[in-house]
Amino acid sequence: MTSNPLTAQSPPAFDVEALRAQFPALHGGAAHFDGPGGSQTPQAVADAIARQLTRPMSTRGDVTLAERNSDAAVRGAREALGDLMGTDPGGVVFGRSMTSLTFEMARTLARSWGPGDEVVVSRLDHDANIRPWVLAAEQVGATVRWAELDPRTGELEPEAVAAVVGERTRVVAVTAASNLIGTMPDLPRIAAIAHAVGALLYVDAVHLAPHGVVDRVAMGADLVACSPYKFFGPHCGALAAAPELLESLHPDKLVPSSDAVPERFELGTLPYELMAGVTAAIDVIAGIVPGHGSRRERLAGSLAAVGAHELTLRRRLEADLSTLPGVTLHSRAARRTPTLLLTLAGHESKDVSRQLASLDVNAPAGHFYALEASRALGLGDTGGLRLGLASYSNDDDLDRLLTGLRAIGARDRA
Numbered sequence: 001m002t003s004n005p006l007t008a009q010s011p012p013a014f015d016v017e018a019l020r021a022q023f024p025a026l027h028g029g030a031a032h033f034d035g036p037g038g039s040q041t042p043q044a045v046a047d048a049i050a051r052q053l054t055r056p057m058s059t060r061g062d063v064t065l066a067e068r069n070s071d072a073a074v075r076g077a078r079e080a081l082g083d084l085m086g087t088d089p090g091g092v093v094f095g096r097s098m099t100s101l102t103f104e105m106a107r108t109l110a111r112s113w114g115p116g117d118e119v120v121v122s123r124l125d126h127d128a129n130i131r132p133w134v135l136a137a138e139q140v141g142a143t144v145r146w147a148e149l150d151p152r153t154g155e156l157e158p159e160a161v162a163a164v165v166g167e168r169t170r171v172v173a174v175t176a177a178s179n180l181i182g183t184m185p186d187l188p189r190i191a192a193i194a195h196a197v198g199a200l201l202y203v204d205a206v207h208l209a210p211h212g213v214v215d216r217v218a219m220g221a222d223l224v225a226c227s228p229y230k231f232f233g234p235h236c237g238a239l240a241a242a243p244e245l246l247e248s249l250h251p252d253k254l255v256p257s258s259d260a261v262p263e264r265f266e267l268g269t270l271p272y273e274l275m276a277g278v279t280a281a282i283d284v285i286a287g288i289v290p291g292h293g294s295r296r297e298r299l300a301g302s303l304a305a306v307g308a309h310e311l312t313l314r315r316r317l318e319a320d321l322s323t324l325p326g327v328t329l330h331s332r333a334a335r336r337t338p339t340l341l342l343t344l345a346g347h348e349s350k351d352v353s354r355q356l357a358s359l360d361v362n363a364p365a366g367h368f369y370a371l372e373a374s375r376a377l378g379l380g381d382t383g384g385l386r387l388g389l390a391s392y393s394n395d396d397d398l399d400r401l402l403t404g405l406r407a408i409g410a411r412d413r414a
C-alpha cells in the first residue's frame, strides 16, 4: 500500500477467517462495508479495557500499585502508537479524537502566524484536516490557500500543492488517504514542496492506518494524526511529532499540569483504560500474520498481508460492479485504499444504503465529512454510497453486497 521499504517483501499468508473469529460483532451478523467510519472491535481489545478498569488505578505516578498501573497504560500506548506510526513514542500525544487534537494543534501553531502568513489545505481532505486550519488562520488574519483535487482522476497532484505553496506558507495540511475515495497522495513529494519553503507538513493518517504502514519520517510528515477506532481500537485520537518539535510549541494548559512533552499537549486526566485498549488493538494487528522481530516489523508484515488481501477483494468488487447497469465509481486514483465510492443512476445513495441495510449489508451513504471533495467531484452535499473493505472483509461479504445491489437493479427493470 505504501512505498515504505518495510512492506517491500512479498506478502505472507493471511488467514482472514482466523482474524474474523476474534471479532464478536462479526459472528453471524451484518456484512460490514462501514470500516472507514470505524472498525469492529476484537474481544482482546474489550478485555484489555475491562482489565485496566478493574485493576487498582489512580492518577499516574510511581508510588502505589494503582499509580503504576495507570502509568504503565500510558507508556504502553505511546510505545504501541510509536510503533504503528514509525515515530518516537516520546512525541505521541493522546487525545479525545483526531478532530480535537487538530483544532488544538492549529490554535497552538497559529500563535506565531500573522497577516501575510499562509496555510495550505486540500480539497481532498476530511474536514477535520481543513476547518481547524481555516479557523485558526482567520483568527490571526492569515491567508488560506487551497490545493485542488482533480475531479476526473480523483488525484491530489503534488503540482496542485506546489501551485499554492509560497515563501509565507507556514503549514501544509494533507491527507495520507482520502476517507471518501481512498486516494493516497504522493506525500514525500508534497513534503519536499512544503519543506523547501520552511513550512510544516501536517498529515491526516486516519484513513491510511487500517490499510497500510504509516511511517511518519518516510512520509516527510512533521506531524501525523490517527484515530485508533479505525483500526480495532477504542474511540480516541493520537497525534505524533518529533519530541523536539513539540518542545518548541506552547499550547494552552493549566498552571499545575505537567509542562513536559508530550504531556504538555494532553488536557486533563488521560483515559487509561482506552490507552490499554489502543495497545491491545495494535498488538492484534501485529499478530495478524504470526512472525518474529520487533512489533514494528510484525506490524509491517501483517499490514502487507492485509494490503494484498484487500487488493484482491477490491479487484473482484470493481470487476463485479462494472457489470451492473447504472453504476459509476468515483474512486479512481492510481494509488488508493480499498474504499470505493459509487452512485447508482436513478437512485438516491441514501435509499440504496437503506435497502442494503434491510439485507444486513452495512454500506453507508453521504460525504463522510469530506465535504469539499464531494463537492469537487460533482456529488454536492449528497455524496455517494461508500463501500469500505477492511482486513476482516471476505468473499461472502462481497456476495451479499452484490446480491443486494443486483436486486435493487432488478426491481428497476421489473
Ligand SMILES: Cc1ncc(COP(=O)(O)O)c(C=O)c1O
Residues within 6 Å of the ligand: 036, 037, 096, 097, 098, 099, 100, 126, 128, 129, 175, 177, 178, 179, 204, 206, 207, 226, 227, 236, 237
Ligand atoms: C480521514 C479522516 N480524518 C479525520 C477523521 C476524524 O477523526 P476523529 O473522529 O478521530 O476526529 C476521520 C473520521 O472519519 C477520517 O476518516
